Amino acid sequence: MLLPHTLTAMSGCVPLVFAGLHHLSLLFSLSFPLPLPLFHPPLKTTSGSKRPTTLSSSPLYHFSFPFCCSTASSYLALAGDHQFHRRRGISIALYSVSEPFVWFSCRSLTVLSPMLPVNRSRNQPRAGRSWLFSGMDYSDSRHKPHFLGKVLMAAILTALCIFILKQSPGFSGDSMFSRHEPGVTHVLVTGGAGYIGSHAALRLLKESYRVTIVDNLSRGNIGAIKVLQELFPEPGRLQFIYADLGDAKAVNQIFAQNAFDAVMHFAAVAYVGESTLEPLRYYHNITANTLVILEAMAAHGVKTLIYSSTCATYGEPEKMPITEETPQFPINPYGKAKKMAEDIILDFSKNADMAVMILRYFNVIGSDPEGRLGEAPRPELREHGRISGACFDAALGIIPGLKVKGADYPTADGTCVRDYIDVTDLVDAHVKALDMARPNKVSIYNVGTGKGRSVKEFVEACKKATGANIKVEYLDRRPGDYAEVYSDPSKINRELNWTAQYTDLQESLSIAWKWQKSHRNGYGSPSVMTA
Template sequence: MLNFSRARTQPRSTRAMSLGGIDYVDPKKKSNFVGKILLAAALTALCILMLKQSPRFNSPSPFSHHEIGVTHVLVTGGAVKVLQELFPEPGRLQFIYADLGDAKVVNKIFSENAFDIVMHFAAVAYVGESTLDPLKYYRNITSNTLVVLEAMAAHGVKTFIYSSTCATYGEPEKMPITEVTPQFPINPYGKAKKMAEDIILDFHKNSDMAIMILRYFNVIGSDPEGRLGEAPRPELRVHGRISGACFDAARGIIPGLKVTGTDYKTADGTCVRDYIDVTDLVDAHVKALEKAIPSKVGIYNVGTGRGRSVKEFVEACKKATGVNIKVEQLPRRPGDYAEVFSDPTKIKLELNWTAQHTDLQESLRIAWRWQKEHHNGYGTPLAMPS
């Protein structure tokens, strides 16, 4: 609380008098105080008036109106850089990124922008981290998907491309995995994604929205032109993808590669995964946008149809980098499954999409080139010593 009283040295006749706890201040002092308030109010009003005269004060969002032939796409979850760089016809699609953790912020974004499409990527897959911090994944994936759908419905956005995962299938009894394979996820990441899918499908029963759900398998690789590469935040390296761990070992950031689990019921005892190049993944989104139909839901596996073991992956990484990476074998990691690879027949027949970059060593070679040229990730480039 502000206290305006102070000790005075004037004769008693000129002091403020207190009656019943109320101070009656000298009229001259009161006049000065009121004058200062009025001056401050006038200056504040002048500042507001000047700001309103500025062309940037109330300038509309560039997405508040449409240009002929331009589609406005809201991208959530941080993948906007990938799409901006790798999407064909960049002038036809304009992207904006938003972090959708607050419903009020989300509704403000939608009310100020005329979106045609939402691509919701939710959270990056760190299965190990999801077992340690499950609430983070349920919030970032399941809760935020609900917020996005509510905003889309409220503002009439009619096309939704959802980034899901093969982790929703868990560890099926039969391979390869088709889109009708039962979904029994075994880790919080997969469970959160399946919950989000269920929300989407329930919502769609009474909606004319065009919805595409793409279930990614294991994404690897970099942009062949060198614009994008894998650079996880330092605190997530321990939970990162095998490609990032291999590159960290090859660069000497870590002393070697830790392979968790060598006693699975697979050909060489290590986990088997379907590795999809990021360039093919972007192409799958192009095809999904082209084929999205109002009032329809399309669900597709995005994979190569071929499984590669962790041991195969490490050997390919050694050849791609030219580094004899030291490997340490450790017990299984909670939440991992032995073997997962896709049957991409449906996406081929319905979207005319097939993975083109299926040479694992070549994908890793291109990704390694980016690593060498960006030793500091997306910070100031620091070329690795050759």
């Protein structure tokens, strides 16, 4: 079973444990097969798939001793508790058979200590030694009392610290995340390290939900996880699991080890332009991965699903505004993959006693009003990103100007018209959908403001929000773009009592701009996860 045992460590005991185990290992050439750490790089299985790895915000120390001292190249990892993460940033314990280092992490201290040298030349010859492995007797009897004393001391120290650790309140193989508790709703947020998913996780945590985030960080950012853990360090509030939803075994293992009450499924690649270049990737990532989630939900009795869909499933509607009854004829792989995922969910829910909410939302902008989270796409993906990101890049001087594709559409100013929904309003809709989800019922809602804004209007609002003179170059139309897309939010207004609050375009952009200015490099590179 992959779920590790957890030990609540007292800072003073940690060096004693290390000292005791170190003495025993060197003296006896033993291997100490202790549990895997709660957080470590994904482990390759024999089939080539990756097992999920977990980082919990509960104040527990998690030990790993991949120990083999007979080769003098032992590896030991200790991932500090969340108080350590709060003060020093997330400490990721990496270990590898090629790195002769040991991480010692205590609550406010991190030391990288070199291991015993391997294959290093000696200045002086070592005196000959003879071991009788049957009885562990050293040939020189004069050293036997000293040797036995060291063994006894190491054993006493180790036993003492293990005893103290077992008396600690957090010592249990049963994680708070692995059991249902009355009055506590445990939500799995897939893609919770991403732009929208992280904002949704923040809102859920503020509403006292228990949250597990699963993300492979291909589009998400570990910096967002760090922010959330700093905000909610209490035991049993938040855990992060690094895993790929395309790995069915890993997903099933996650469900087996956690008592989920509901799933918010955000994880997806989500760029229309990129989907036309890599269609198979989109079908795998969106459609196939949704199927994996549904199979795991069915196998483990999780009955509530809030699915993040898109207005791209509608394609090019002939009539505006778009209602939930507008025919769906998607025109790009992104929209098609989402439409297929919706169809699978609908078919599955008919015989599965499911509570399902499908939210089709429009163009997302903005960021957390308190400046804790924002949008931080990888540099190589910026060209496929949202128009707000392009405007901010131009305002920051990252790109020379903004390129607008199409100025001859049949609209008031010739540019495309879109419905821009603030991310704060969007996650509010998700939480209300979760509250209103009922068994044997599937509901579908458009999430938008109901008001269309042209690209020119958007650019002018961005100029005012940033105070920058953004240069704009108008190009030919992009194939597949349609003139107007905006929603009719009447159904969600009526049934979920939800109405967009952040409808001032310039205000939403101003909030997002504050975060962008103070995070020119986003949250920082997540490359440490895969180093």
